[in-house]
Amino acid sequence: MKKFTLFTPGPAEVPPRVLKALSEPIIHHRSQDFREIFFEVREKLKKLFKTKQDVIVFASSGTGAMEAAVANFFCKGDKVIVVNGGKFGERWTQICKTYGLDVDEIKVEWGYAVEPDDVKKALEKNGNVKGVFIQGCETSTGVEHPIKEIAKIIRETRGDDTLFVVDGITAVGVFDVDMDGWGVDILLTGSQKALMLPPGLSMISASERALKFMEKSDLPKFYFNIKREMKAQREGETAYTPAISLIKGLRESLRMIVDEEGLENVFARHKKLASILRNMVEGLGLKIFAKRPAPGLTTIEIDNAEEIRKKMRELGAWVAGGQDKLKGKIIRIAHMGYYTEGDMIYVGNVLKTCITGN
Amino acid sequence: MKKFTLFTPGPAEVPPRVLKALSEPIIHHRSQDFREIFFEVREKLKKLFKTKQDVIVFASSGTGAMEAAVANFFCKGDKVIVVNGGKFGERWTQICKTYGLDVDEIKVEWGYAVEPDDVKKALEKNGNVKGVFIQGCETSTGVEHPIKEIAKIIRETRGDDTLFVVDGITAVGVFDVDMDGWGVDILLTGSQKALMLPPGLSMISASERALKFMEKSDLPKFYFNIKREMKAQREGETAYTPAISLIKGLRESLRMIVDEEGLENVFARHKKLASILRNMVEGLGLKIFAKRPAPGLTTIEIDNAEEIRKKMRELGAWVAGGQDKLKGKIIRIAHMGYYTEGDMIYVGNVLKTCITGN
Numbered sequence: 001m002k003k004f005t006l007f008t009p010g011p012a013e014v015p016p017r018v019l020k021a022l023s024e025p026i027i028h029h030r031s032q033d034f035r036e037i038f039f040e041v042r043e044k045l046k047k048l049f050k051t052k053q054d055v056i057v058f059a060s061s062g063t064g065a066m067e068a069a070v071a072n073f074f075c076k077g078d079k080v081i082v083v084n085g086g087k088f089g090e091r092w093t094q095i096c097k098t099y100g101l102d103v104d105e106i107k108v109e110w111g112y113a114v115e116p117d118d119v120k121k122a123l124e125k126n127g128n129v130k131g132v133f134i135q136g137c138e139t140s141t142g143v144e145h146p147i148k149e150i151a152k153i154i155r156e157t158r159g160d161d162t163l164f165v166v167d168g169i170t171a172v173g174v175f176d177v178d179m180d181g182w183g184v185d186i187l188l189t190g191s192q193k194a195l196m197l198p199p200g201l202s203m204i205s206a207s208e209r210a211l212k213f214m215e216k217s218d219l220p221k222f223y224f225n226i227k228r229e230m231k232a233q234r235e236g237e238t239a240y241t242p243a244i245s246l247i248k249g250l251r252e253s254l255r256m257i258v259d260e261e262g263l264e265n266v267f268a269r270h271k272k273l274a275s276i277l278r279n280m281v282e283g284l285g286l287k288i289f290a291k292r293p294a295p296g297l298t299t300i301e302i303d304n305a306e307e308i309r310k311k312m313r314e315l316g317a318w319v320a321g322g323q324d325k326l327k328g329k330i331i332r333i334a335h336m337g338y339y340t341e342g343d344m345i346y347v348g349n350v351l352k353t354c355i356t357g358n
Numbered sequence: 359m360k361k362f363t364l365f366t367p368g369p370a371e372v373p374p375r376v377l378k379a380l381s382e383p384i385i386h387h388r389s390q391d392f393r394e395i396f397f398e399v400r401e402k403l404k405k406l407f408k409t410k411q412d413v414i415v416f417a418s419s420g421t422g423a424m425e426a427a428v429a430n431f432f433c434k435g436d437k438v439i440v441v442n443g444g445k446f447g448e449r450w451t452q453i454c455k456t457y458g459l460d461v462d463e464i465k466v467e468w469g470y471a472v473e474p475d476d477v478k479k480a481l482e483k484n485g486n487v488k489g490v491f492i493q494g495c496e497t498s499t500g501v502e503h504p505i506k507e508i509a510k511i512i513r514e515t516r517g518d519d520t521l522f523v524v525d526g527i528t529a530v531g532v533f534d535v536d537m538d539g540w541g542v543d544i545l546l547t548g549s550q551k552a553l554m555l556p557p558g559l560s561m562i563s564a565s566e567r568a569l570k571f572m573e574k575s576d577l578p579k580f581y582f583n584i585k586r587e588m589k590a591q592r593e594g595e596t597a598y599t600p601a602i603s604l605i606k607g608l609r610e611s612l613r614m615i616v617d618e619e620g621l622e623n624v625f626a627r628h629k630k631l632a633s634i635l636r637n638m639v640e641g642l643g644l645k646i647f648a649k650r651p652a653p654g655l656t657t658i659e660i661d662n663a664e665e666i667r668k669k670m671r672e673l674g675a676w677v678a679g680g681q682d683k684l685k686g687k688i689i690r691i692a693h694m695g696y697y698t699e700g701d702m703i704y705v706g707n708v709l710k711t712c713i714t715g716n
Contacts, residue, residue, distance in 0.1 A: 010599060011384045022603060023381030026369045026556050028676055059558050061417050063598040064581045071578075098580045192599060198384050200417050200558050200601030220429075220578065222456045223422045240421040241368060241550060243558030243601070245380060318386055 004313065007347050008320045009139050009170055009297045009334040010062075011192040011199055014249075018196055021252045022245045029244050035236030037251050042233065044254035045203060047263065048172060049187055051179040055205040056229045057250075059243040062169040062190030065202035067095055068224035069133075069165050069186045073206070073213040076100040078130040081122045083114045087140035087323045088167060092133040099219050104129075110141050110326060111299075113292035116149040123157055130213070131163040136171025140323045142290035142299030142332060144175070151182040160209050169193060172203075173257060174296040174336045175267050185210040191246060194266075194296070196253045196337040200246045270295040273335040273344050280348030284355055289330045296336035302355075305331050311354040317347045362674045365705050367497050367528055367655045367692035369550040369557055372607075376554055379610045380603050387602050393594030395609050400591065402612035403561060405621065406530060407545055409537040413563040414587045415608075417601040420527040420548030423560035425453055426582035427491075427523050427544045431564070431571040434458040436488040439480045441472045445498035445681045446525060450491040457577050462487075468684060469499050469657075471650035474507040481515055488571070489521040494529025498681045500648035500657030500690060502533065509540040518567050527551060530561075531615060532654040532694045533625050543568040549604060552624070552654070554611045554695040558604045628653040631693040631702050638706030642713055647688045654694035660713075663689050669712040675705045 006013050027033050045055035058064050074080065078101050082092045085108030096103045106122050108114045114134070123129055132154055137144050147166055154164045163185040171177050172187065173194030179187045184207070191201035206214065206226065214227060223240065232239045257266055274295045278288060281300055289299035299322075302308050306328050309321050320332040333347055364371050385391050403413035416422050432438065436459050440450045443466030454461045464480050466472045472492070481487055490512055495502050505524055512522045521543040529535050530545065531552030537545045542565070549559035564572065564584065572585060581598065590597045615624055632653045636646060639658055647657035657680075660666050664686050667679050678690040691705055 006384060006386055008386055011386060011602060014384045019381040019383070023377040025377065026364065026372045026550075028364055028366055028369060029557070031676075059417065059419050060422070060581060061598040061600070064418070067580045095580050098578050100578070190599070192384075198601065198603040199387070199599040200604060220456050220458070222425045222453050223418060223582070240419040241548070241557040242419070243556065243604075244369060245556040246558060246601075318389075 004316045004318045005343065006318045007333045007335065008318055009193065009332055009336070010190065012196065012334055012337040013339065014198060015196055015253070015256065015338050018249045018252045021249045022198070024248060026244060029242050030237060034244065037248060038236045041247060041251050041254060044258045047258050048254065049179050049205045050177070050181060051205050053205045053207060054230050054233065055203050056226055056233055057238070057242065057247065058202045058204070058224060058229070059200060060202050061199055062188065062202045063091070064224060065188035065190070065204040066091060066167055068204055068221070068226055069188055070095045070099050070101070071219045071221040071224060072226040073163060073186065073210050073217055074099070074101055074130060075216060075218045077102055079104065079126055079128055080131040080133060081106060081119070081126065081129055083108060083119070083134040083145065085112060085114060085141065085143060086110055086138040088135050088138055092167065096133065111143065111289050111291055113143050113145050116146050116153055119150050120153050120157065123154070123162070129158065129162050131165055133165045134167070136166050136168040136177050137174065137294035137296055139170045139297065140326065142294055142297045143292050144294035147177060147184065148182050151184055155183045163210050163213055170294065170296045170336060173266065174270050175294065179205060191250065194336045195250065196256070197246060197249050200243050201250060270336055273339055273341065274298060276341055276344040277333060277335060277348050280352070284352055286355070297332050297334040299330050299332050301329065302331055305329055308354050312350050315350045315353065317350040319347070362671065362676045363701065364676045365691045365693065366676055366678045367551065367690055367694070368548065370554065370692055370695040371697065372556060373554055373611070373614065373696050376607045376610045379607045380556070382606060384602060387600050388595060392602065395606060396594045399605060399609050399612060402616045405616050406612065407537050407563045408535070408539065409563050411563045411565060412588050412591065413561050414584055414591055415596070415600065415605065416560045416562070416582065416587070417558060418560050419557055420546065420560045421449065422582060423546035423548070423562040424449060424525055426562055426579070426584055427546055428453045428457050428459070429577045429579040429582060430584040431521060431544065431568050431575055432457065432459055432488060433574060433576045435460055437462065437484055437486055438489040438491060439464060439477070439484065439487055441466060441477065441490070441492040441503065443470060443472060443499065443501060444468055444496040446493050446496055450525065454491065469501065469647050469649055471501050471503050474504050474511055477508050478511050478515065481512070481520070487516065487520050489523055491523045492525070494524050494526040494535050495532065495652035495654055497528045497655065498684065500652055500655045501650050502652035505535060505542065506540050509542055513541045521568050521571055528652065528654045528694060531624065532628050533652065537563060549608065552694045553608065554614070555604060555607050558601050559608060628694055631697055631699065632656060634699055634702040635691060635693060635706050638710070642710055644713070655690050655692040657688050657690045659687065660689055663687055666712050670708050673708045673711065675708040677705070
């Protein structure tokens with residue numbers, strides 16, 4: 001018999017009532033029934049993103065929304081700054097270079113958060129910076145970057161001339177990212193993390209400032225054309241066929257997050273779960289890898305990480321390993337989305353058994 | 359109480375056992391369990407596409423695979439021919455133009471199939487044509503284009519210099535498109551038609567000839583990068599997180615199509631369903647709109663089409679209307695995928711009741 005719980009930073013566990021919504025008979029996407037679902041989803045996504053702007057839904061993984069963030073708002077040759085402190089920071093650089101942007105990277109040692117002052121210096125060094133790209137949480141290292149502080153610096157030093165683009169794939173719905181309040185210009189996420197859904201949906205929102213950049217963008221985009229989607233989605237439709245079942249599931253999970261538990265309570269729960277697990281980890285004499293750990297996942301330094309992961313899996317707890325240069329050196333235990341204190345006691349004790357043998 | 363059957367050309371009905379697969383607990387995509395599912399899906403997709411090549415799966419609607427067909431194989435300024443006989447032919451032109459290709463359109467009156475000879479003439483008129491784009495079935499008009507004949511012309515007149523790109527979104531799994539046998543270079547489809555799944559997946563395959571073009575392509579692509587996906591998918595993984603639940607559903611539907619009923623039997627069933635419905639339609643004195651009707655859907659000329667559609671919906675049969683200039687002039691009844699002779703008798707009689715009043 002196989003039985004396991006996913007503690008991976010995507011996909012994360014999906015609640016039974018969301019799974020149930022996925023298995024309902026299919027409905028047509030150009031129907032009043034779908035429009036009502038989609039309007040409800042749209043309103044709740046605005047609350048999730050803390051924005052008054054449209055939140056656009058794509059049928060794609062989160063990487064699709066990252067590409068949309070580049071292709072819709074910039075021009076060939078634009079100078080941009082990428083904060084690269086892990087695998088997903090690297091991805092920003094790759095996407096920007098694919099589209100011919102001129103990238104200045106702030107390289108951050110894996111496990112560390114960027115210093116806001118380093119962003120300030122990079123902005124001063126490069127004159128005409130059109131965008132700053134970062135992760136809210138760098139999922140490969142478990143680090144939370146200081147988004148609020150960086151947003152402040154960009155707004156104070158660059159006014160409306162520079163867009164602040166935040167990959168919120170393991171941040172939105174996990175901890176506070178106040179898009180409108182802090183002045184984040186482009187914020188995006190994916191379905192399979194805090195949103196407690198299977199993978200297959202991504203969401204992205206753009207500030208008024210970013211929408212002005214959009215009018216000038218000369219990069220090619222068709223499937224990920226935000227302007228076209230915005231027009232359609234305001235009418236409760238999508239430009240191309242949406243992933244109907246996943247959107248039905250999304251309505252269910254947003255009801256759970258936004259209406260029932262409440263976003264701030266979800267944030268508090270994630271903090272609490274992180275604290276419970278980290279106490280257990282430190283009690284085992286292990287070190288947390290992230291210097292500024294995000295509330296959505298805990299990264300742990302372990303010499304024989306792959307062996308421990310395998311043992312944990314045999315006991316039913318599916319955790320992630322390190323990527324690239326961290327492979328075999330860390331394990332990553334996620335606790336964003338559908339997790340309770342009991343889950344932390346369970347996974348912490350599985351880790352203990354695998355480390356100590358009892 | 360609401361109860362209805364979708365007879366729309368996407369989404370189409372989803373079998374209960376596929377719906378059930380969608381609601382199973384989520385598994386991780388970098389696991390042996392997922393790899394086994396994905397390897398099985400890959401093998402069956404090759405049979406579905408009638409190819410020895412890789413069939414790449416994306417988390418996107420079919421339009422994503424259409425964009426991939428352009429962005430991965432061509433260069434800026436390439437001369438291409440687009441057969442445009444409806445809304446989806448138009449889409450090829452839009453995507454090609456978005457990427458800076460030089461498009462020569464063969465405009466075909468809506469409702470008609472392209473004459474192979476017109477493709478031949480267009481190839482002769484334009485010297486250095488890199489690609490010919492077409493639909494296997496133009497879903498907006500219900501027309502089947504003569505793919506086999508056009509493939510023959512391209513191979514005979516252009517050898518390896520021109521790619522034949524077929525949007526098979528309402529063709530693959532509906533009627534015979536022998537990719538390798540006929541010399542189709544790029545073939546693609548989507549999940550929500552003959553594959554009997556909800557929308558959210560697209561699939562694309564490329565000939566050896568096309569893979570050589572891929573090496574030279576200078577157009578930007580990241581999420582829809584076929585080369586990167588091919589490398590990952592051969593290992594049973596994907597470059598970015600796949601739509602795990604839909605891929606589990608895909609395994610189920612491919613088992614039904616490829617293993618259980620058999621592809622040729624599915625084709626024969628679609629032909630039979632088309633014939634049953636069309637006999638009923640003509641018995642009512644109505645005209646089939648498509649001059650060369652495809653087996654996947656039946657388009658019917660009706661003056662008060664929107665009124666009839668509404669009435670049919672009230673009786674539980676959800677059919678599609680005309681798009682753009684055909685709005686209000688035709689209805690489209692799809693019968694690709696999970697439909698039986700009994701379904702045709704049902705929808706045909708619903709139409710009869712709405713037309714004749716009894």
